[in-house]
Amino acid sequence: MARPRNQAERRAQLIDATARTVVELGATATKLRDVARAAGVTPASVLYYYADIQELFAAVFERSAATYFVSREEAIAAADGPVSRLRACIRSGVPWPGEGEESTRLLFELFPVALRNEGAADRQRTFAHQQAELYRQVLELGRDSGDFTLAGDAWALGRSFVALEDGYAMDLLVGDATAQDIEDRLLDHARVVTGNPAFGRGD
CATH class of the missing domain: 1.10.357.10 (Tetracycline Repressor, domain 2)
Structure with missing residues (x-):
């Protein structure tokens, strides 16, 4: 994954990666490491932007619903x-x-x-x-x-x-x-x- 220019772009990239992973694996099977792998970053990098996987799921839901x-x-x-x-x-x-x-x-x-x-x-x-x-x-x-x-x-x-x-x-x-x-x-x-x-x- 190319380095984003700002935090908003990074968050959008993580949301994209999470959405793809959830569709592929299902929400119950998706772990933080799966999202990190799909986004091309470390799990620690994901946690810099989202407190946990549930918060990230909530962000994905909000964007998808909108x-x-x-x-x-x-x-x-x-x-x-x-x-x-x-x-x-x-x-x-x-x-x-x-x-x-x-x-x-x-x-x-x-x-x-x-x-x-x-x-x-x-x-x-x-x-x-x-x-x-x-x-x-x-x-x-x-x-x-x-x-x-x-x-x-x-x-x-x-x-x-x-x-x-x-x-x-x-x-x-x-x-x-x-x-x-x-x-x-x-x-x-x-x-x-x-x-x-x-x-x-x-x-």
């Missing part, structure tokens, strides 16, 4: 109208093969960190609320335009979408569903909670 959320925001903003925006919101939360599945796997590997690290727990709460808020905004947009007849409170419905995404993503990661299965199930849910038949599978 990147994931921004990509969803952009996908929704690019869509036009409530139906298209809700479809974009759903599709952007599906772990499609490639980068989408890899980023989802990384986040799931790191979720247990929130049980041990208060900073990570706070970031996880924020992450879940941010995604539910995206759904809330789209659902209320459709309600106000007359496109949706909501089956309940927009915030609660949004949070239920996020919970379904998490559950279905686990199905995919253990080989019990495909990305297309997940999108179809979420579209079925959208049809029920919005009262709009436009949310057909593959439409």
